[in-house]
């Protein structure tokens with residue numbers, strides 16, 4: 321899972337669970353995890369039954385939680401739920417309350433946030449829900465896991481969000497909410513359907529019944545109601561948080577909070593698999609600076625969450641598949657190691673480079689062009705002046721002179737570090753770690769890759785990045801995103817690589 325590198329640093333699912341072991345240990349998971357002839361486990365993330373089997377056995381194995389959902393209702397995925405809870409844990413670290421009390425607005429039948437909050441963090445939770453069936457199921461989940469002393473489930477009516485749901489005289493440390501994102505069924509079906517003929521449906525079409533996913537006005541109106549309540553409740557809840565499904569929703573909400581004089585406003589990004597969500601937090605406590613969390617994360621240089629992005633117009637010759645193939649071939653040319661994800665309508669991979677081959681290549685191509693020009697010039701000259709020796713390109717090289725007429729030594733002295741690399745002896749080309757057939761998912765023998773990998777491990781990593789190629793929300797555009805993860809080349813190397821790829825794709 322390439323994007324998993326961008327998960328919260330304490331998220332236990334940064335490393336993908338061992339599906340083989342899960343299939344051995346959990347018969348209900350085994351039904352969905354099919355082993356192919358090569359021994360690889362195939363798992364269909366589009367199948368909500370399969371995703372629920374995975375979540376259920378991970379809850380059991382990793383948190384000792386036995387959870388049920390109302391059939392057909394929202395199937396929670398654990399990496400995202402934990403990313404959100406871990407961010408709240410970071411926010412609470414800012415003032416370290418002794419006994420944490422939180423609220424989950426719209427807990428759903430799974431009651432996942434309060435269950436994890438109580439089990440993993442020992443927090444006390446109040447949770448609300450409007451759907452009768454979901455409320456009953458959430459209550460059963462609390463009882464079945466012997467957590468009634470930590471979690472109370474409250475049935476509320478649609479007109480209530482926070483004000484009216486809180487216990488009298490209680491101060492809460494935080495509130496959280498995964499709101500219904502969509503304004504109507506049309507918006508919901510847009511999410512699940514292909515938006516252009518060339519586009520396959522997304523891998524993770526939202527699970528759940530409409531009442532869980534749709535709310536009048538969509539997430540922005542729902543969250544605006546939470547903000548309105550927070551303006552009344554002020555410090556009754558110390559830190560207000562919500563999850564946001566669309567990035568475009570963030571700006572007007574932040575504006576609304578500023579207008580209402582929130583003392584501090586912070587945002588974050590939750591990355592997991594192919595789904596990205598955002599977190600919004602605010603407080604009315606003067607002096608509590610919520611941005612300290614993001615700042616300290618930035619200081620730790622965990623990741624650059626902001627991707628370097630390039631948009632490619634989808635025309636006849638630029639289908640996702642063809643761009644994907646070109647991209648893989650470019651990366652192979654650059655001898656960049658690629659770890660490709662099995663994917664449907666998008667390409668995801670982790671890239672590893674041990675030197676800056678893209679600066680090399682740019683320079684090499686420039687030199688080749690120059691060489692060609694000089695060759696044709698010298699051909700003309702030799703034709704003109706009889707008896708003159710023709711210039712042989714290779715003899716030039718063997719004498720240690722490059723086409724600019726300078727010696728290798730001269731050039732390296734006058735160049736910066738990157739330029740000097742242009743004169744390193746050429747490395748033998750790696751066999752294709754990733755071939756064009758990979759869009760059809762043919763992989764190189766893993767043993768071969770391991771061998772290459774162990775040889776290269778001795779070298780320092782110059783750039784490790786996550787690359788995503790996907791049909792963007794805008795029609796007729798393919799988006800290429802590059803996320804810097806780590807490496808001695810820094811973000812600048814990622815930026816340069818994207819520029820290089822961009823030029824090659826053009």
Ligand SMILES: C[S@@+](CC[C@H](N)C(=O)[O-])C[C@H]1O[C@@H](n2cnc3c(N)ncnc32)[C@H](O)[C@@H]1O
Nearest residue numbers: 426427428448449450451478480498499500532
């Ligand atoms: C997207 S689901 C989230 C369920 C669960 N928290 C999760 O993350 O899997 C939103 C939930 O909010 C509930 N809901 C909608 N309006 C509500 C309100 N005014 N108060 C409490 N819950 C509400 C819906 O019934 C639904 O269960």
